[in-house]
Amino acid sequence: MSVNATHDQADVDYDAVVVGAGFSGLYQLHRLRDELGLSVKVVEKADDVGGTWYWNRYPGARCDSESHIYCYSFNEEIMSEWQWSERYPEQPEVLEYLRFVADHLDLRKDIEFGTEVTSATFEEGTWQVETDDGETVSSQFFITAVGCLSTPYVPDFENRDAYEGETYHTGKWPHDSVDFEDKRVAVIGTGASGIQVIPEIGKEDVEHLTVFQRTPNYAVPARNRPLDDQTWEDIQRNYEDIMAEAHDDGSGFPFDTARQTAGDLAMEEVEQILEPRWQEGGWRFLVTFEDLLINPYTNEKVSQYLREKIREAVDDPETAEKLVPTDHYYATKRPPLHTDYYDTFNRGYVSLVDVTENPVERFTADGIRTEDGVEHEFDMVVFATGFDAMTGTLLQMDITGRNGRTLEEKWADGPNTYLGLGVHGFPNLFTVTGPQSPSVLSNMPVPIEHHVEWISDTIADLLEEGTRYIEPTRAAEEAWTEHNMDLAEETLYTTVDSWYMNENIPDKPTVFTPYPGGVDVYHDTICEVKQKGYEGYTLADSLDELGRDGEKPKLGIFEAMELLHDDPDMDLADLMEMA
Numbered sequence: 120m121s122v123n124a125t126h127d128q129a130d131v132d133y134d135a136v137v138v139g140a141g142f143s144g145l146y147q148l149h150r151l152r153d154e155l156g157l158s159v160k161v162v163e164k165a166d167d168v169g170g171t172w173y174w175n176r177y178p179g180a181r182c183d184s185e186s187h188i189y190c191y192s193f194n195e196e197i198m199s200e201w202q203w204s205e206r207y208p209e210q211p212e213v214l215e216y217l218r219f220v221a222d223h224l225d226l227r228k229d230i231e232f233g234t235e236v237t238s239a240t241f242e243e244g245t246w247q248v249e250t251d252d253g254e255t256v257s258s259q260f261f262i263t264a265v266g267c268l269s270t271p272y273v274p275d276f277e278n279r280d281a282y283e284g285e286t287y288h289t290g291k292w293p294h295d296s297v298d299f300e301d302k303r304v305a306v307i308g309t310g311a312s313g314i315q316v317i318p319e320i321g322k323e324d325v326e327h328l329t330v331f332q333r334t335p336n337y338a339v340p341a342r343n344r345p346l347d348d349q350t351w352e353d354i355q356r357n358y359e360d361i362m363a364e365a366h367d368d369g370s371g372f373p374f375d376t377a378r379q380t381a382g383d384l385a386m387e388e389v390e391q392i393l394e395p396r397w398q399e400g401g402w403r404f405l406v407t408f409e410d411l412l413i414n415p416y417t418n419e420k421v422s423q424y425l426r427e428k429i430r431e432a433v434d435d436p437e438t439a440e441k442l443v444p445t446d447h448y449y450a451t452k453r454p455p456l457h458t459d460y461y462d463t464f465n466r467g468y469v470s471l472v473d474v475t476e477n478p479v480e481r482f483t484a485d486g487i488r489t490e491d492g493v494e495h496e497f498d499m500v501v502f503a504t505g506f507d508a509m510t511g512t513l514l515q516m517d518i519t520g521r522n523g524r525t526l527e528e529k530w531a532d533g534p535n536t537y538l539g540l541g542v543h544g545f546p547n548l549f550t551v552t553g554p555q556s557p558s559v560l561s562n563m564p565v566p567i568e569h570h571v572e573w574i575s576d577t578i579a580d581l582l583e584e585g586t587r588y589i590e591p592t593r594a595a596e597e598a599w600t601e602h603n604m605d606l607a608e609e610t611l612y613t614t615v616d617s618w619y620m621n622e623n624i625p626d627k628p629t630v631f632t633p634y635p636g637g638v639d640v641y642h643d644t645i646c647e648v649k650q651k652g653y654e655g656y657t658l659a660d661s662l663d664e665l666g667r668d669g670e671k672p673k674l675g676i677f678e679a680m681e682l683l684h685d686d687p688d689m690d691l692a693d694l695m696e697m698a
């Protein structure tokens with residue numbers, strides 16, 4: 120389908136500017152350019168496609184989703200021509216896959232690499248997008264495809280800059296190989312990245328590896344293996360069904376969730392049920408009991424099972440106890456898979472510092488001093504300390520909507536969106552896998568495809584109808600934000616500090632950021648919104664029509680003063696919009 124002939128883009132440089140050339144941005148470019156015939160510019164900070172897989176090239180970086188479902192499903196040729204080599208794809212293979220897709224669809228010519236968006240401002244009805252090369256381009260639509268975990272975070276340890284050794288962050292790993300041989304290495308952080316990089320560094324000829332752990336994690340074995348030709352043929356034969364199942368599932372995997380609870384079962388029965396899943400490895404373990412994330416009794420039994428597995432794997436009982444999580448339920452923080460993680464602590468040259476017992480006091484020129492007074496000397500410190508997740512990259516882009524209001528001001532108390540796809544006050548802005556959409560609680564390519572297709576179809580509808588603007592109403596946004604919070608409160612996710620809760624970055628407001636209701640339910644919801652003529656959105660032909668939300672009468676000056684009197688802290692931009 121092409122809408123090329125039916126719209127007039129004379130007043131803008133591009134129909135759409137897309138930020139990011141990872142899974143989302145590549146597909147978004149293809150849909151808008153090749154299927155709708157629109158002019159699109161993609162701006163990408165890196166020198167190549169890949170998004171998260173361009174940056175996270177630390178040793179051991181591998182996807183926790185199985186490779187045959189961690190990919191696009193929209194193009195049969197791509198699905199049949201690409202063959203994955205292992206059960207879980209390693210970072211270079213995912214990057215190679217995305218390069219293959221970019222070449223296959225001839226996407227690179229519309230991507231400006233090595234360029235960063237420094238601001239995006241909605242001005243006089245169009246988006247003005249400024250980049251760090253000093254250029255500004257205008258577009259009707261502005262689409263962020265920046266991923267959920269793309270701004271690395273390094274804690275502000277005292278005296279950090281005084282350290283004179285090598286430092287690396289897993290999320291911004293250098294392209295040249297890093298030499299660990301005979302070095303004293305520290306790794307700070309035991310999230311999914313730490314759990315992958317620690318065994319790899321531990322395998323090298325390091326002199327000593329010291330792991331600084333704040334919260335122990337429950338890691339389930341990945342049990343990676345090569346995908347032989349026979350397995351691949353079987354996958355190919357059923358590929359369409361497998362992908363359809365993944366797209367209809369609550370978490371974007373072709374898994375059958377067992378319709379059972381562990382709440383009423385004896386521990387021996389729970390162990391018998393879990394053991395085959397443990398042996399099989401991978402995230403099917405997560406769907407053994409349907410109420411894992413809502414029933415504390417079920418979760419406690421699963422957590423107990425995992426704690427025993429850690430105790431069995433680690434030789435030194437004191438180290439084992441430090442590695443056993445006791446303060447949170449399994450999978451309420453993002454559940455990592457591992458390969459040899461616990462075995463690594465059985466090597467004589469690997470030690471563990473529990474920073475809750477013995478916090479980092481400060482960095483020194485030679486390493487790290489802990490509060491017990493010990494000076495740990497290192498040649499290298501690896502920060503596996505995560506990301507300013509979900510909102511960090513969006514906020515850094517300096518996005519300004521109608522009335523000069525910035526996204527940063529708007530989200531001062533945490534993100535509020537409509538469907539995780541758009542924001543009131545920011546017309547024609549679309550956020551692929553934005554906060555309050557399922558994104559990180561699922562197998563990412565699935566919600567990415569759903570979003571890209573929804574956004575593309577929406578843009579096609581607007582252009583065909585000659586409608587200039589689309590913007591969520593304030594009421595719809597408030598309702599969605601409340602719905603998201605209500606759903607989260609019903610789960611165990613809110614019982615622990617995590618990056619899902621925005622808690623990993625000091626001063627970020629505590630709020631659950633992804634949508635926890637499931638990819639399937641969510642997808643039905645966004646399709647229904649479309650079927651109902653974009654329920655919850657204002658569709659407008661002129662700027663004057665925006666911001667009134669259709670249903671709200673304009674405030675008179677006295678009513679506005681009264682509102683301000685009642686709530687002196689009220690945001691003036693909100694008030695201006697109503698008045």
Ligand code: N01
Nearest residue numbers: 181182183274308309310311312313333334453503504505
């Ligand atoms: O980051 P994290 P990540 N002092 O935020 C610790 C995806 N991913 O890069 O738990 C000491 O999870 C922090 O401790 P605590 C995946 O979605 C996917 O590992 O906050 N420690 C934690 O241990 C994943 O969830 C894949 O108490 C400090 C660690 O640093 C997401 O990326 C692979 C500290 C950060 O863990 C992020 O994972 C890798 C401090 N001041 C990542 N501050 C695959 O698919 C933080 N920490 C395989």
